[in-house]
Amino acid sequence: MLERTSESLIHQPDPVDAPWWRSAVIYQIYPRSFADSNGDGVGDLPAVTDRLPYLTALGVDAIWLSPFYVSPMADAGYDVTDYRDIDPLFGTLADADAMIARAHELGLRVIVDLVPNHTSNHHVWFEAALAAAPGSPERERYVFRDGKGPDGSEPPNNWKSNFGGSAWQRVDDGQWYLHLFDYHQPDLNWQNPEVRAEFHDIIRYWLDRGVDGFRVDVAHGLVKREGLPDFNGVNHDFGPEGDRLPTNTSPFWDQDGVHEIYAGWRTILDEYTAADPTHERMMCAEAWVQPAERMALYVRDDEFQQAFNFPFLATHWYADALHDVIELSLRSNDSVGAPTTWVLSNHDVVRHASRLGLPQDLPRPNGIGAADPQPDEALGLRRARAATTLMLALPGGAYLYQGEELGLPDSTELPDEVRQDPTFRFTKGVELGRDGCRVPIPWVKDAPSFGFGPSAEAWLPQPAAYGAYAVDQQDGVPGSTLELYRTLLRIRRERRLGNGGMEWLTGFDDDAVVALVNVAGSGERTTVVANLGATPVELPAEAGSVLVASGPLTEEGRLPTDTTVWLG
Template sequence: MNMVMRSDLDQWWRNAVIYQVYPRSFNDTNGDGLGDLAGIIEKIDYLHELGVDAIWISPFYPSPQADAGYDVADYFDINPEYGSLDEARELISRAHAVGMKVIIDVVPNHSSDQHEWFQEALRAGHDSPERARYIFRHSVGEPPNNWGSMFGGPAWSKVEPLTGREEDRDWWYLHLFAPEQPDFDWNNADVHQLFTDYLRFWCDLGVDGFRVDVAHGLVKADGLPDDLRGSDRWVDGDRDPDVFDSGPMFDQDGVHEIYREWRNVLNEYGRDRMLVAEAWVDPPSRGALYVREEEMSQAFNFDYLKCGWRPARLRTIIDQTLREMNNVGAPVTWVLSNHDVVRHTSRFGFDPEHSTEAGIGLGDPQPDRELGLRRGLAMTLFTFGLPGSVYIYQGEELGLPEVTDMPDDARQDPTWLRTGYQVRGRDGCRVPLPWKANPADTGFGAHPWLPQPADWHEFAAERQEDDPQSVLNFYRAMTARRRHYDLGHGDFEWVAYDNNEVLVVRNGKITLALNMTSEPAVIPGQYSIVIASGTCDHVSGGVELAANTAAWLS
């Protein structure tokens, strides 16, 4: 496969294994039920032993926590619940000392309604320079257009209840997410300056990269036209993942000018500083636009995440994304789980056509936990054998399933409230990690911010540490072998097989095999077994791979 040449072909992020830390749920050092920066520092050696090249830390800024930190009140400080800037410096220094990079979340589409700019805008009144930083519009009786919030309900809220002033009657502000998250107006020069200042501030502290939240949403279509989808982005408590993030508020061409501007800022610090796009866009050719050399370094491959246990779809997505990324000389960035989706070990425990877009809760159909884990480990091993960069979501290295029996009154995701208690939301994948095998306290005190299931201690890292058959040690072996065979820098070639539900790929010296059938499959040839997610044995003429199992062969 011919590769488009770029000047950054040797950069660390092109083949990195990156671990997502969701700080509120990662590690709690003071027993208050919330993870903290000290907890990340405490686990630097654990992450290093896991074999990751970098950590991505979800928002840790001062925030009222209307959306778990994605409502930022101050882009230049640390939430006191999590720690301090001094601890952030120590974290970055400790990570660098063991050879790991640090990526942080930047949230540029919206701020918190408690950000000083929005509070100034409310005080200043309409047609003021302060309000020009956000998207305010005048409309009598009804919202300015029919856009819906991603969390349910309309995307517009009235200004008058916030100010109590008659002159604000019939004025509205836009929030694609919660009302507490007003959208910036990226036509405003102050907004551009805020974020170039932000990039320099955190680069000066030593940050190596930025994951860009809602990267496809910053620029809205001229005139803010109505959305053909209408104001209810959730229909009967569910959504179509292929069109949910589409419309005149997403993937406008103007976003690319912003990222070219950011790339120029980061270049002041060298080509080692990276950007990764959270851009839910279709088709893959649109996603490739975000990772042209003068823009971002990576874009999450959400088509891969969404394709499920469907071999034909998986094959198509792999071919499409490899082709489109190759066209711009960018690596594919593989991902199976994150803080916004049901954990893949639970998604794979359903029939492939079953939707988990709304989350899983009490009274919902439940996944087959054993099947989900078996398929999840198989898909993970196959994914880690592909060329490019891969992401681990915290806890997947422990084999954690989605928490599907959370009491509804414990849920904190704004989607749950905004959809009138129809959509369970994302709390099930955000439950604090179990570090200790103590059933009364797995490491988050007596009252973690989201309740842990009664059996959570059985997944504890402490319990898995010395078990050679544990999921944790499987992940450690997988990352070590991936590095040994340099698979991230490798290549890709399909190997013909007589059953199209068995995927076989050659990457350098390694043959990847994924058996997506319900019966054993024999991979013909004289192979050594490098690593397997399940039963894999030599038989006459080849290697027999159990159902729902993957292996690397050499």
């Protein structure tokens, strides 16, 4: 017999007039790997514009584009030289304007990436800093320091780059500059009013061009602790292998000073929304922050509207762990009146169709190579479909990463000589990095580059196995992953699941079940059951008929292992 938990609703439904971003499903486009219009092997904005009807048919509400700004591409565009122009690799400003206009015609909102923690070392500001003397106003835009030791030949502190090695690079006059990532990406000094004013202007520039908001890169990293003290802790993580220390124990992540910066940005967004209430602007934080109480600070009502739920992404395929992270996320964000924003894959992590095909008692890998233990492809896809079906039933917003609607796995066959992720270079191959999840996606099985572009060129080689995942192999095919996503997104919208309340269900014999009810403001109830156990489970007859399932039920109508169903 199905039982409600004693607390009943652990999350209340949104009002009918809730802002769009509280429940939006947003599709991440990694431009260089989405679609190519000119055959040079690199995706571009005209091709994005051509493919927008596909995304409308998929059923998403908005798109987020990873950086398309002018860049030397030391880190795939996250090293920016000009925040107000498009890199010729991707097109022109006119192409960006056309893409934004076409998206709006189709009812899609447009989110663009903003990279405020660092610039490229070829940015005019940094070139001016190198030409200027120590202590100059030009150097004060970045984090320059004298070195340690009698001749200053040792770095100012022991901080490590996120990509491996020291976080400090020495320049010709002997000073050092901070780079928490690649040395081609010097960190900006956010204590400098000139830096703050510049980004206010950049935000206004893109809002004036019609964008609907921003995804903010490394949102937890802008402010560093006074004095830049040494840090002897270990790297933070969200998986079982993590040290579980609060992120702000490090002197360069999640410092309280970031919140004043984002309150200023929110004022600008609110100003634009007030001027045109039909065009409500938003921003989403990429902030790898723990515990949940610290993360909630970013989504208070005068800062970000959304923040990626990375603890959910990093949770392994265990029912109790998923139950706990879902409840903690909802309760933490509810405490500040914010929605929870769910995500399973992006351009920085192994795709969840591969991640979930690995043993779940091992750490989450940073890339998978041909010599590594290989994911179980069938198991990974089955679990990925079940995980997405669970995620899209949860109240709040959600992000999808291009290709996941095809069930696309990571490419695990990339030879070392084609890898481009700075992580691979800086760790001398110890960490393979993120190239495997960035391989161009397949559109047509029997076309050159699987229809990615008009030629056979692709900036990263596509594995032969991608042909079976191509859009043309799944479009209109019952049971395909693409049709599953289309069905999930249609029902999610029809039943307003993103705006729903939620209660847990108990009463199942197997404790490897995650079961909940999404309760719409109208009172309509959608029961969701995910079976992570080894044996099929009986579905509650009183919950209604099957609306959609991530895989077929047994002949007896039971829910098999690694399968999620919606009932109503």
